[in-house]
Every structure is written in C-alpha cells, then in structure tokens.
Amino acid sequence: MSSLFAYSLAQLIYAARSLVEPLPFFVLLAALTKGRAIFRDVRATLSEARIAILILVSEALLFAPILVASAILIxxxxxxxxxRDFWTGWPLWAVALVGVLxxxxxxxxxxxxxxxxxLWPSHAIHHSDTAMTWLAIFRFHPINRLSTVFLDGAAIAVLGLPPYAIIANSAVRHFYGAFIHADLPWTYGHLGRIxxxxxxxRWHHAKDKAxxxxxxxTVFSMIDIIFGTYRVPGPCDVPLGVSDDMGSxxxxxxxxxxxxRSYAPVRRARRRKITG
Structure with missing residues (x-):
C-alpha cells in the first residue's frame, strides 16, 4: 500500500510540474500578444482548462503504467x-533530427x-476544446495516448534509432505541440511552409467544413504540403470544436x-464528402 501511495504521489508531482513549469512562458506570451484582453480570455478558457487538467491527473494516476508498459513492449x-549500429558515428544532432523527422x-x-x-471518437475529446490554449496538449483520451505510443513508437523503433533520438522526438514534439496549441495568430509567413x-x-481545430x-x-508543415493536406488561409478566427454530441x-x-452512437458523425461526414 505504501509503494502504491508513493507511486501515486510521484505521478501527481509529475503532472503538477508538467503544468507549472511551462506556465510562466505561456502567461508571458499571452500578455505580450493579447494585452488586457488576456483577462477576458482567461475567463472564457477556465472550463476547458479544467477538463485538460482532470485528464492529465487521471492519466498520471490510472494510465501511466499502461503507457510505460506499452513503450517497453514496443x-x-x-x-x-x-x-542499430548504422547510427554509430553520426553526429548527435543529425540522429536527433532524424528522430524528430x-x-x-x-x-x-x-x-x-x-x-x-x-479512432475519431477517442480523438474527439482533443478537438472538443472550444477555447483552445497550450493546455490542449494534455487533452487526450487514454486510447489516443496508446495509439500514439504504439504507432509513433513502432516507426522509430523499427529504424533502430538510439534512445536519445527517441527522447529528442518526444521532447520536441511535446513542447512544440504545446506551443502550436497556444492562442496565437502567427502564420510564420514563408517559414510556415516548412x-x-x-x-x-488552429485551422486543424476549426469547426469549419473546409x-x-x-x-x-506537428512540427514540419512540409509533410502536409507533400500529401496535399496543407491549408492556411491566414490567421484562424473561426469557432473551434466539434459537432459531435459528446457533452461538455x-x-x-x-x-x-x-x-x-459516437461513431455515427464520421460516417455521416464521409458520406457527405463522397456524395459531394
């Protein structure tokens, strides 16, 4: 019982650090870009932020062992x-870059x-955020987390990349993922195509058929460009969220x-797309 308590406490501390450590950066960023409007936006995002925090805590307490075991299995x-020896002798930065790519x-x-x-019903909880901020990076269903561990992890593991490349991929895509979920209008100009x-x-989260x-x-927009899924008409100022009746x-x-019944919306959307 004491070991279980210690584990739970350690997971709660980890969850708290995941929230607290990036907080000053994103608060400063919001203050610089929004000015006084930050107070209005904070009120609007409180309920959505609460869901993200509850998911993070539940994941830390209940599902962390499953996720870790899944990573070890992969x-x-x-x-x-x-x-595996192919990567020996490569510069560390190059192997890390390959890992992220x-x-x-x-x-x-x-x-x-x-x-x-x-898989949409397990991913929809991430898209249901109508006032998306950087906290949306924590708003993933455990099923969604498992699909990420298995599918992303298998792709990296099959190349025999060393552990530091796997860590680099996880760190870069997690923290950069938090950044791109922030409420910022930046398109990056020409760099936005890289x-x-x-x-x-934000357009990906838009409640917009287009x-x-x-x-x-998550990191390289050129992947979307190559496969024809890139779309950035400008800063995103349309409503966010999903049409699924999943409750708030x-x-x-x-x-x-x-x-x-959660699987019906995607079927309807697919039929509309096929029939035009």
Missing amino acids: ERLFAWVPW VGDFAGYWRHRLEHSEL FVSPAMH AFNTNYA GFIGQYVYPFRP
Whole structure:
C-alpha cells in the first residue's frame, strides 16, 4: 500500500510540474500578444482548462503504467533490428533530427488515422476544446495516448534509432505541440511552409467544413504540403470544436469513445464528402 501511495504521489508531482513549469512562458506570451484582453480570455478558457487538467491527473494516476508498459513492449518487439549500429558515428544532432523527422512523419499518418471512423471518437475529446490554449496538449483520451505510443513508437523503433533520438522526438514534439496549441495568430509567413505555425494548427481545430482533413503534422508543415493536406488561409478566427454530441463535462467526454452512437458523425461526414 505504501509503494502504491508513493507511486501515486510521484505521478501527481509529475503532472503538477508538467503544468507549472511551462506556465510562466505561456502567461508571458499571452500578455505580450493579447494585452488586457488576456483577462477576458482567461475567463472564457477556465472550463476547458479544467477538463485538460482532470485528464492529465487521471492519466498520471490510472494510465501511466499502461503507457510505460506499452513503450517497453514496443522497444522489445523491435530489439531484433540488425541495423542499430548504422547510427554509430553520426553526429548527435543529425540522429536527433532524424528522430524528430521520422516521429513527425509517423505522427502525421497516425493523426490521419485518428480522424477515421475507428479512432475519431477517442480523438474527439482533443478537438472538443472550444477555447483552445497550450493546455490542449494534455487533452487526450487514454486510447489516443496508446495509439500514439504504439504507432509513433513502432516507426522509430523499427529504424533502430538510439534512445536519445527517441527522447529528442518526444521532447520536441511535446513542447512544440504545446506551443502550436497556444492562442496565437502567427502564420510564420514563408517559414510556415516548412514548420507548423500556431495558426496552421488552429485551422486543424476549426469547426469549419473546409478545415476537415487538413493540417495533421506537428512540427514540419512540409509533410502536409507533400500529401496535399496543407491549408492556411491566414490567421484562424473561426469557432473551434466539434459537432459531435459528446457533452461538455469531463465524464461525458471520457466515456464518449465507448458509446456506439459516437461513431455515427464520421460516417455521416464521409458520406457527405463522397456524395459531394
């Protein structure tokens, strides 16, 4: 019992640090870009932020062991790859960059799969945020977390990349992912065709038919350009969220993927797209 308590306490501390440590940066960023409007926006985002925090805490307490075990399983499944020594002698920065590139490429296709009928209900909780801020990076259903660990992890593991490349991929895509979820109008200009901008990812979350099936990458927008899913008409100023009737509370959104009726919206959207 004492070890269980110690583990739970450690996970809560980790969750708290995940929230508190980036907070000064994003508060300063919001103050610089919004001015006095920050106080209005804080009031508007409190309920959405509460859901993100509850998800983070529940994940830390209940699902962290499953996620860690899944990552270990992926590593062991691909321990046989004979080309692990291929990366020996490469500059550290180059191997780390390969890790991020491969991770983002795999994440792009995994993200597209999450918008399919099979996985959308578990991904919808992330898109249900109507006042998206950097806290949306924590707003993922455990099923969604597992798909990320298995699909992204398998792509990196099969290449035999060393552990530091895997860590680099996780760190860069997590922290940059938090940044692009922030409420910022930046498009990056011409650089936006290389790197994902906050405006680009905000369009991905737009409650807009034209934004459906666009902007899946996390770091490199050129992946979306290559596969024809890039769309950034400018800063995103349209409403965010989903049309799914999943409820606004934490419990309703958490159980949403386990309800059969949750899979109907994607089927309807697919039929509308096919029939024009």
